[in-house]
Amino acid sequence: MSNGIRAGKKFDDEVLAERARNLATRNLNGIERVFVNLLPAAAPTDAWLDLEFHTTHILAAILTAIGGGTTPHSIFPVSGGVRLRGGAAAGQVRVVQVIAGAAPNQLRLQINPIGDYSTYTLAVNFAGIDPLLAEIDFKFRPACFNLNCAADESFSAPVATPYIDYLAKDFDSFKHTLITAMQQRVPDWLPTSEVDMDQVLIDLIAADADELSDYQDRTVNEAFLATARKRVSLARHARLMDYHIHQGNQASSWLAVQVQTAINIPARTGAWTSEHWQDKTSQAFITKKLLVSNPLLNALQLYNWGGSLTALDAGCTSADIALPAPLNPASETDANNLRDLVNSIRSRPFLIQQHLNPETGTALGKDPGARQILQLTGTAQTLFDPMGGVAGEWFVRIFWRDADRLARRYCFCTQCNTALPLYNVSLFHGNLVEISHGRPHRTIFRAPNTPLAVSTPYNFLYGDEAHIELTPCGAVAKLPHTSLAYLATEPDGVTPARTSLTVSVNGFATPWREQSDLIESTNDAQHFIVETDEYRSSYIRFGNGKNGRNLPVDTFITCDYQTGVGIDGNVGADTVIGFDDAALPQLIRIWNPFDITDGREPESVAEIIRRVPEAYRARQLRAVTLEDYALRAEQLKEVAHAHASYAWTGSWRTVRIAIDPFGTEILTEPVRKKIAAHLEAVRLIGEDLEIRPARYVPLDIYLKVCAHPDFWPEHLRRELELEFSNGYTADGRGGFFHPDNWTFGQPLFRSQLIGRALQVPGVGRVLLASIKRLHGESGASLSTITIPASAVDHPVVEQLIVRPFEIIQVANNPSKLETGRLNFEITGGRQ
Structure with a gap:
């Protein structure tokens, strides 16, 4: 007996059983099982199959059709077998007679001749039979053998494979492998001469294999930061560490202009370092903004x-x-x-x-x-x-x-x-305007297979056109000119590089925005990225409709940019003197007042590989310690020094940040708000911030000096007051008590006063020095120290110590004596 599932297919038995139970509701029927009987038992000549169905539906119709002349083997085809094949032809195993069975859901089938020991398949080819239950496998002698009859196919031994050196990686090893393979396949072949066609083909194949092997090695190396050589790969590795490689930047400076009449000098007006911009040694610049000159x-x-x-x-x-x-x-x-x-x-x-x-x-x-x-x-x-x-x-x-x-x-x-x-x-x-180095270009990118206009290389504004490349990851536009100019950014790895590109699509005035990547760009964001390789070729990549907006069909892109190597724009003062007098006849003269020195080369590969693994150490994104808060505040240019301390306010911990403003001692409200916003990004949950000015310690200082006989005491007093002021001296140096010279907790050594006083021309000796707090009750103070004349040249170690949150202050303002004072007593000098 065999089940009702055709060999080679796997079905769920429970699902099939449920399908069989529902056949009657659809007026369908299907084979449930089959019993094989060989008669007569002693020497069987025929096989009778008792075929049981799930229902009685259409069984009577089958008998009627056979009685009407339909051949049994056409309704019940038999297939399979090895020695005796099942089929409809005479002599093949087939159904020759169909009669009603003992039960209403049975049919009795006579098969002649009896098949071999292999598996046969009986099918029902009649309307109303479920296709899934229309076949059943059976054997004529299921208990005789566990295997089918011997197969007719015969197989031969595998062909011996030639020896291949899988370690071959260069031209010589590939050539040796090919020669060995030729000798194995053609026993009489020998390498005779380099000019033989066989040897030439071997050399060509080995050369191609050598190039492919090198390409594979270089491609694999790009997967690792330490071995990558392509600049685009290094930039992508660096982004995984939140590091932005520096692509160099264009030089920029100020340009002074003299005009005959009041005119508006438009942005992107050209200026160059020679009489004509076409000169080979000329360096081109353009203005960044509109200049309203007078x-x-x-x-x-x-x-x-x-x-x-x-x-x-x-x-x-x-x-x-x-x-x-x-x-x-x-x-x-x-x-x-x-x-x-x-x-x-x-x-x-x-x-x-x-x-x-x-x-x-x-x-x-x-x-x-x-x-x-x-x-x-x-x-x-x-x-x-x-x-x-x-x-x-x-x-x-x-x-x-x-x-x-x-x-x-x-x-x-x-x-x-x-x-x-x-x-x-x-x-x-x-009449001053900012200029940036680089020749201006305008490239229009059009859809593939679109005619392109003729370029204009002889104009100062180089105009040309190119095609967009459409890829599954988004459109790519390769700039036809190398050395794309980048804007000035700090090479700190934190600031993303930005190019001089201005990209507009389909002529709309609103330009698309340049990003470092498109990971956080939405599907409608008008963003693009720029990647520059080691050959200074730049590629503009647009979004794919998921990360960044996809370009419209039949679009055209207008790109305005500058080209130039950063350090080439570093020129001396008064060298940018050329301009287009035909376009601007009102111009009289132009010049750059200062040396242009801010042009930079791109960050080298060695620097990238060295800095990227340690980039996270230099960038603190959370203020975990008090030092983190202070360092974060000092990142702002308005802050000279900062000091942080903890304070308990009754409910939670508060971080108090004392600020020493840059160049002044007054913490203004706009600066305080800017510092608070800057610190909020790194503040830990559960900590409050309190921004307060530093606590200044006013000092009372007394110096008694002996003047040189050639100097008037009145003049020397003025020089001493400037030297020890909180402003600047006549030559632009910061005074001794300039706010930026002192920070939190910095003590004042007596030797500092003596040394600075002796630097003033006209001071012969320091006879006496007194250092103390203006308000002695506010902290530790030094008593008046009398310095013998013989001890001035020896090291002096006495110091006035201040607390970690205090800063020394001596303004010497007669109107505000509470900010510290200086008193000089001068003896000797010219009388």
Whole structure:
């Protein structure tokens, strides 16, 4: 007896049983089992199969069809067998008679001839039979053998495979392997000459295999940071460590302009370092922004108060400006117009520059370093000099930031061998605009198989077109020009690199945004990324519709960018002098006042491999310790020093951060809010932040010095007050008690006072020094120390110690003695 499942298929028995129970509801039937009987038992000549069905449906119809002339083997085909095959032909194993069975759901089938010992398949080919239950496997002698009859197929021994050296990796080893294989396959073949066709083919195959092997090795090496050589692979490895490799950056500086009339110089206006930009040695620059220029700001002279004012000393933060031609100094209206013009450029830099040598009155020997950028405060005033000119003169007084105080003395008027004094030794200039290195390009990318326009390589703005490459990961646009210029970023691994690219799609004014990656970009985000390889070729990659927006069909992309190697733009001062006088005939002259030095080369492969594994150590994303809070606050340029401490407020722990502002002792509210926002990103849960100013410790200092006989005591006192001030000295150095020289918990050594005093010209000896807190009850204090004359040159170790959250303060302001004071007693000197 055999089950009702055809061999070779596996079904769930429970599901089949449920299917069989539901046959009657669909008026269907199917084979349930079969019994094989060989008759007569002693010497059987026929086989009778008792075929049982699940239901009685259509069994009568089958008998009627056979009685009507349908052959039994067409309704009940038999297949299978090895020696005796089942089939419909005469002599094959087939059904020859069908009669009703003993039960209503049975049919009795006669088969002749009797088959062999193999497995046969009986099927029912009649309407109303479930296809899944229409077949059944059976054997004529199921108990005789466990195996089928011997198979007719015969197999041969496997062919011996040739020896292959799987360690072959280069040309010579591949060539040796091929020669060995040829000798195995062609026993009479021998390598005779290099010019034989066989040997030539072997050499060609070995060369290709060598290149493929090298490609495999290089590809595998890109999977690891330590062995990767391609810059794109290194950049992607670095991103896994939150490190952004530095791609170099373009050089940038300020460009001074003199114009004939008031004009607007548009952004991306060209300037270069030679007479023509096509020169091989010329370096191209373009302006970053629109410049609204005015001829009144070409060159502004200092108002000299009738020749009495000749120079501005170091540390100065204001100047009086004379009205330039064609303005009338006697007109208050003209003075107000100049004042309003100067106030309108407060967001632009203001230049002071020495043009002549004060000693000779000529350009020869002028100091090229006597130049400084000033940031105006926008509070210029109009003033009147009643003694100026015939009936008085108007002038404009300008002010600039304390941070931009003059670093040196600037001479404006000199009289050498000329009969009249020269008043243009130094000048102010107000027409300044920022420039960046790199030739401008505009590339339009179009869909594949789209005609392209002719390029314009002979224009300063290089225009061309190229095709977009469509990939499953998104569109890719390869820039046809190498050395894409990157914007200036710090090579710290934290700041993502940004290119000079401006990308717009289908002519829309809103440009797409450059990202470091598209991982967090939504499906409609107009983002793109830029990857630059070791050959300085750059690829623009767009989104795929999931990470970043996919490009529309038949789109075109407009890319404006600059090309140039970063360090090539590092040129000296007064070298950017060329411009297109045909496009801007109103320009008189341009020049770069300062050396351009901020162009950088890309980060080298060795530096990337060395820095990336340790990048996480330098970037603290959570303030776990008090030092973390202090270091985080000191990252801001407005903070010189910071000190953090814990305090318990009754409910939870509070971190108190004391701030020492940069360049001042006053913590303003905008700076405090900026620090709080900067620290909030790293604050631990359960800790509050309290930003407070530092606690300053005012000191009372007394110095008794002996002056040199050649120096007046009054003059020496002034020099000592400047040297120990909290501001700047005449030569631009920070005073001894400048706020940035002192930090939290920093003690004051007596030797520091003595050493700084002896540096002042005219001080012969320090006779006595007294250091103490202005308010002695607020902390430890030093008593007055009398220094013998013989002990001044020996090391002195006494010090005034302050607490970790305190900072020494000596402002020496007579109006605010509570901020510390200095008292000098000078003996000797010139009498």
